[in-house]
Amino acid sequence: MTKPTPEEAIHLRDLFEDIVGAAWFNRNAMTERELLILILERHRDSGGDIEKLKDGCVATARERFSRLR
Incomplete structure (x- = not known):
């Protein structure tokens, strides 16, 4: 894996x-680690x-880590 540039690191x-702060996210140490x-x-x-990354991550995180199932 290549190291993200400083700008990419800020986006990440x-x-x-954004995701861990969402109302639907089931926040705990394990889900935060898995999200990262x-x-x-x-x-x-x-x-x-970045937009493709965001869309894909949000969709997958909703499926895997939503407390609103």
Whole structure:
């Protein structure tokens, strides 16, 4: 995995914070860790498309970590 640029790291941090701050997110240490792994893996495969990354991560996080099931 390549290291994100400083600008990409800011986008990744913001995406993480947006998702964990969502009302539907079942926040605990395990789901936060799994979300971070998800974001980093998706970032590697996104080709730098931040909107595609965000859409994919939010959709997957809703499926996996939603407390509103």
